[in-house]
Amino acid sequence: MRAQVQTIWDSRPLIGNFAQRDLKARYRRSILGWAWSMINPLATIAIYTLVFGVIFKAAPPVAGNGSTRSFALYLFTGLVTWNLFFTMVMGPMDWLAGVADLLKKVRFPPDAAIFGGTLSGVVQSLIEAAVLMVIMIGIGNVSWTYLLLPYVLATTLLFGLGIGFVLAIANAHFRDIKHLTGIAMNVWFFLTPIVYPPDLLPDEKWGLPLGRMVRLNPMFQYVEATRDSVYALNWSSGLRLLSLGVMAVISFVIGWTFFVRHSVDISEEL
Amino acid sequence: MVAEIAISVDSVSKRFKLAEDRANSIKELMVSRRRRNAESGFWAVRDVSLEIPRGTTFGLVGHNGSGKSTLLRLMAGIHQPTSGRIEARGRISSLLELGSGFHPDLTGRENIYLNGAMLGLNKRHMRTIVDEIVDFSGLHEFIDQPVKVYSSGMYVRLGFAVAVHVEPEILLVDEVMAVGDEEFQRRCFDHMYKLRRDGATVVFVSHSLSMVESMCENAAWLDHGSLMETGPAVEVCQSYLSRVNDAEAERISAEQAEMDAGRDVELTGEHRGSGEIRIYHVDILDPQWNRVPHARTGEPLRIRLWYDAAVPIDNPRFAFDLFQEEGVHIAGASTQGQLKTGEIQAGQGFIDFVVPNWPVNPGSYFIGVAVTDSDGLHTFDHVDRIVPVKVAAGGSSDRGLVRIEGSFEPPVAHEVS
Numbered sequence: 001m002r003a004q005v006q007t008i009w010d011s012r013p014l015i016g017n018f019a020q021r022d023l024k025a026r027y028r029r030s031i032l033g034w035a036w037s038m039i040n041p042l043a044t045i046a047i048y049t050l051v052f053g054v055i056f057k058a059a060p061p062v063a064g065n066g067s068t069r070s071f072a073l074y075l076f077t078g079l080v081t082w083n084l085f086f087t088m089v090m091g092p093m094d095w096l097a098g099v100a101d102l103l104k105k106v107r108f109p110p111d112a113a114i115f116g117g118t119l120s121g122v123v124q125s126l127i128e129a130a131v132l133m134v135i136m137i138g139i140g141n142v143s144w145t146y147l148l149l150p151y152v153l154a155t156t157l158l159f160g161l162g163i164g165f166v167l168a169i170a171n172a173h174f175r176d177i178k179h180l181t182g183i184a185m186n187v188w189f190f191l192t193p194i195v196y197p198p199d200l201l202p203d204e205k206w207g208l209p210l211g212r213m214v215r216l217n218p219m220f221q222y223v224e225a226t227r228d229s230v231y232a233l234n235w236s237s238g239l240r241l242l243s244l245g246v247m248a249v250i251s252f253v254i255g256w257t258f259f260v261r262h263s264v265d266i267s268e269e270l
Numbered sequence: 271m272v273a274e275i276a277i278s279v280d281s282v283s284k285r286f287k288l289a290e291d292r293a294n295s296i297k298e299l300m301v302s303r304r305r306r307n308a309e310s311g312f313w314a315v316r317d318v319s320l321e322i323p324r325g326t327t328f329g330l331v332g333h334n335g336s337g338k339s340t341l342l343r344l345m346a347g348i349h350q351p352t353s354g355r356i357e358a359r360g361r362i363s364s365l366l367e368l369g370s371g372f373h374p375d376l377t378g379r380e381n382i383y384l385n386g387a388m389l390g391l392n393k394r395h396m397r398t399i400v401d402e403i404v405d406f407s408g409l410h411e412f413i414d415q416p417v418k419v420y421s422s423g424m425y426v427r428l429g430f431a432v433a434v435h436v437e438p439e440i441l442l443v444d445e446v447m448a449v450g451d452e453e454f455q456r457r458c459f460d461h462m463y464k465l466r467r468d469g470a471t472v473v474f475v476s477h478s479l480s481m482v483e484s485m486c487e488n489a490a491w492l493d494h495g496s497l498m499e500t501g502p503a504v505e506v507c508q509s510y511l512s513r514v515n516d517a518e519a520e521r522i523s524a525e526q527a528e529m530d531a532g533r534d535v536e537l538t539g540e541h542r543g544s545g546e547i548r549i550y551h552v553d554i555l556d557p558q559w560n561r562v563p564h565a566r567t568g569e570p571l572r573i574r575l576w577y578d579a580a581v582p583i584d585n586p587r588f589a590f591d592l593f594q595e596e597g598v599h600i601a602g603a604s605t606q607g608q609l610k611t612g613e614i615q616a617g618q619g620f621i622d623f624v625v626p627n628w629p630v631n632p633g634s635y636f637i638g639v640a641v642t643d644s645d646g647l648h649t650f651d652h653v654d655r656i657v658p659v660k661v662a663a664g665g666s667s668d669r670g671l672v673r674i675e676g677s678f679e680p681p682v683a684h685e686v687s
Contacts, residue, residue, distance in 0.1 A: 013387040021376065021384070106364065106371040107347035108388045265350050268286065 001253070004111070004260045011112040018099075018116020023123060041128045044079065045135075048072040052195075061197055064233025065141040073135065074231055078194040080128045081156050081226040085219060086185060087121040088160030092168035093178050096263075100270035110263040111256065114168065118161060125153065136230055143233035151241070152225045155248035159218065162251030165259035172269045192219045218247050275359070276324040276440055276471035277345055282354035284315040284340055284495075314340040316495040317354070322488070324360075327462070327472040329482035329489035329503055331510050337495040338475045339444055342366065345473060346442050360439025360471070363389060365429050374418035378409060378428055381417055385432045399435050406457070407431035427454055434461050441465060443474040459485070479507045480669070515662045522563030522660055543649040547583050547614065549639040551576035552590075552657040555622075564660035565628050567673060573623040575639055583614045585644040588621050593655045595634040600671055606646065628661070629672045635659045 008015070027033045049072035060074035095117035096110060103110060129149065136142065171177040193201065193214065203211040214220050221240055228236040288311055315337045322328045330338040343349045344356050346364045371388060372381045382403055386396040404413050407427045412420065417428070433441060441462070462472055462485070476482050482489055482503055489503040491510045499509050541548060553574040556562045565571050575588055588611065589604035603623055605611055611621070636655040642648060 010390055011387075013390065013392045016393075017384050017387040021373065021380075025375065102371055102373070102388075104348065105366050106385075106388050107362065267348060 001257065004256070007109050008111060008115060011109050011115075014108055014112045015116045015119065018095075018113050019119035019123075022095075022117055022120035026120070037124060037127045038131060041076070041131045045072050045076050045131075048075045061199075061232065063139075063141050063231055064143055064145075065139070068139055068141060070139075073132075073139075074197070074227070075195060076132060077227050077231045078192075078223045080125070080132055081153065081223050082189065082192070082194055082219070083128065084121070084125040084153060085156050085160040085222065086189075087124070088118065088157055089164045089167065089185060090178075090181060091117050091121055092161070092164035093171040093181075096168040096172060096266070097270060100267065103267035103270065109260075110266055111165075111259055114161075114165065114259070118157070122157065125157075129153065132230065141231070141233065145229045145233045145235055148229045148236065148241070149226065152222065152229055152244065155244040156222045156226075158248035158252040159222065159244075160251075162248075162253070162255030165255035169259055169262045169266070172266050188217075188219065192217055192223060194223055198224070221247075274324040275321050276326075277322040277358045277473065278356070279318055279320050279341070279345070280355045280357075281317050281319050282315060282341075282344060282351040282356050283313060283317055284337075284344060284349060285311045285313050285352045287311045314495055315344065315351075315492075318490075318492070318495075318497045319354075320490050320497065320500045322471060322473060324471050325466065325469045326487045327466055327474070327485055329486035329506075330473065330475045330492065331477075331479065331482055331489060331507065332492035332498075333514075335494075336492040338492050339366070340495075341492065342442050342444055342473065342475055345440075358440055361389060361437075362440045362442060363433045363436050363438030364442040364444075365433040366442065366444045372417050372425065372429070375416055377416055378407075378413040378420070379404075381428070382432055386436055389436050389438075391436060403428075403431045403435045406435065406461075408454075423451065423454075430458055434458075434465060438465070438470055440471045440473070443472065445475050445477060479511060483507050511663060518660070518662055519563050541651055541653055543641070543651040546581050546650050547577055547579040547586060547641050548651040549575050549588075549641060549653060550578050550618075552637055552639060553620075554659060564662045565630070566662050567628060567631055569628055571625050571628050573625070573637070574620050575623070576618065576620045577614070577641065578618045579614050579616050582616050583643075583650070585611055586614060586650065587611070587642045587644060587646055589640045589642070590623065591638045591640075591655075592630070592659070593636045593638065594671060595636070597655070598671070600630065600635070627675075629675070630661050631669075631671055631673060632661050632663045633671075635661060 027036055030036060032039065049070070052071040052075065060069055060071040062069055063073065092114045095113050098117075099110070099113040102108070133146070167177055167181055171181075191214075198214060198220070201210050201214060203209070221244060225236045225240055225244055228234045318337075318341060330341060332338050340349065342364075343366065344351055345358055346362055346366065347358070348364075348366075371385050373384060376384060379400065382400055383393065383396050386399075404410060407413075407424075407430075409420075409424055409428055412424065417425065420428070433443070443462075466472055474485075486503040488501065489506040490500040491498045491506050493513075498513075499506050553561050553572075553576070554563075554565055555572040555574055557570045557572070559572070562571070573590065575590065577588075587604060587606050589602065589606070591602035592600045594600055605621075635658070637657040637659055638653060638655045639657070640652040641650045643650070
């Protein structure tokens with residue numbers, strides 16, 4: 001563990017380079033360039049407002065300021081967290097494959113590519129979070145609970161990245177993994193109350209304790225903590241905050257260590 | 271004093287999985303009942319041990335597929351040995367193949383930074399050497415273009431420029447420099463010498479034995495993944511060369527046996543001339559009159575022209591010409607002015623041309639033959655470039671088509687007063 005931390009610390013220039021490369025490539029040859037990273041989340045909010053606010057007329061919980069009932073913002077708050085998680089789970093497979101040619105010709109720690117991709121993913125996530133904050137502040141939904149948002153996003157990142165590390169190795173051996181994960185993530189997305197409020201779920205259905213099961217879904221905890229922080233403006237329970245950190249650390253340490261152990265000869269599989 | 275070791279290779283073996291013995295999808299993994307045994311796959315390197323002292327230049331020689339490049343990659347840490355240990359002490363810079371370590375979408379300049387980063391050099395450090403790298407590569411106009419538009423020569427120039435300017439302690443070079451033009455190659459060698467003077471260890475793979483002999487202190491010869499010999503470069507190259515010659519000789523003697531079968535038939539190919547006398551065969555003989563499959567540079571030999579005369583002929587003129595494979599006329603010899611052949615009786619016979627010291631360098635050549643009357647006005651027989659002659663290296667090899675007789679004298683200082 002100490003050796004792998006040291007190695008990656010020494011690879012800072014390389015991680016920075018990979019991150020830069022990723023960011024540069026993202027909006028290359030587009031006229032609006034970086035404006036897209038702003039336009040995309042705004043468009044998402046607009047679309048959800050239209051679909052859920054106008055067409056479905058869904059009723060979201062009241063926001064922390066006591067007056068706003070915007071399904072779009074409720075949804076987008078959850079999406080900021082989910083998108084970050086999604087990037088961290090799916091990204092490493094592509095980031096590793098993206099340096100396959102380099103790995104065959106030059107020796108460098110393969111996890112540097114993953115951390116580089118992570119950095120560029122963080123940038124996107126920060127932009128989305130900033131858009132969210134600006135809107136929230138604009139409608140007067142402000143509280144000290146905002147201070148918890150960095151913690152919630154950081155733990156979400158680590159939790160997802162741990163899973164992503166393992167999947168990157170698995171995908172190098174069996175290309176099916178990426179497709180399987182795509183489906184699994186879709187299922188997970190709808191199992192997590194993001195596009196619907198959690199109280200929409202019945203407590204019991206077909207003899208299953210549905211309410212309790214949803215609470216066991218780690219992503220539900222991360223999403224709820226985010227909503228607590230910037231939508232409902234509640235202080236999440238200490239237990240919830242603790243469990244977010246514990247899950248994140250366990251997932252990240254196991255995933256990263258697994259990756260470092262199994263990526264020694266990975267260039268032959270890519 | 272025992273020299274410090276830069277790279278130690280300790281009974282290293284490397285096995286590559288072949289495409290057919292690996293499951294590429296979960297389905298294959300489930301369905302395939304075939305037991306995968308540990309012996310399957312391809313052993314690219316088998317039980318190789320060697321040590322490379324710091325500050326020396328080391329050459330790896332061997333035919334294609336002998337495991338040289340794999341060994342180089344193991345040293346670079348790109349592959350991990352299947353068994354054994356390999357240890358390299360110092361920062362490694364490698365130039366393993368065309369455009370190694372370049373990302374096609376990035377510009378030349380961005381790739382310089384990327385390569386530096388892979389060696390752990392930060393931006394600040396790279397900024398101080400990037401101009402030097404651009405200068406060395408000579409790619410000023412193209413350095414801000416994506417490297418995917420580069421030609422292969424430009425790739426190599428940039429790759430080499432980066433590899434040697436990041437102050438490597440160990441430089442690993444695969445056979446890539448052949449791509450650059452003469453002038454660039456010369457600069458590469460100059461720079462490699464400079465690196466070596468600065469105490470860097472250089473390991474390189476080359477098919478050019480003369481290059482290995484002149485640049486390396488030590489060398490290793492690999493054959494089918496196994497280490498055949500390691501030691502001083504000159505000795506290793508000589509052993510390798512003699513093995514190559516033996517193999518070549520074997521192949522040629524098989525060819526020769528085929529030719530022998532048709533010995534008494536006429537030389538195939540178009541005979542021109544009136545045909546009273548014909549050359550029907552050409553032999554290459556060693557000084558003991560044994561037929562040999564190929565000539566050796568620097569050694570004595572005889573060229574024997576077999577003729578068949580239908581009628582007695584007075585004082586004919588025999589001649590032969592030597593052509594390089596591509597058709598360059600290298601030399602010719604004729605009995606004219608040197609020998610009166612006298613009256614040739616009807617029937618078969620031969621005439622020998624004796625060479626005390628064969629001057630032609632290794633390669634493939636052809637001999638053409640001609641017989642004319644004593645004045646050279648009437649052609650009895652002429653066969654153009656028909657007899658193949660292989661020349662193998664004897665002793666160390668030279669450059670060019672022929673060897674120049676002569677030797678250097680010791681240098682003399684000349685002081686301008």
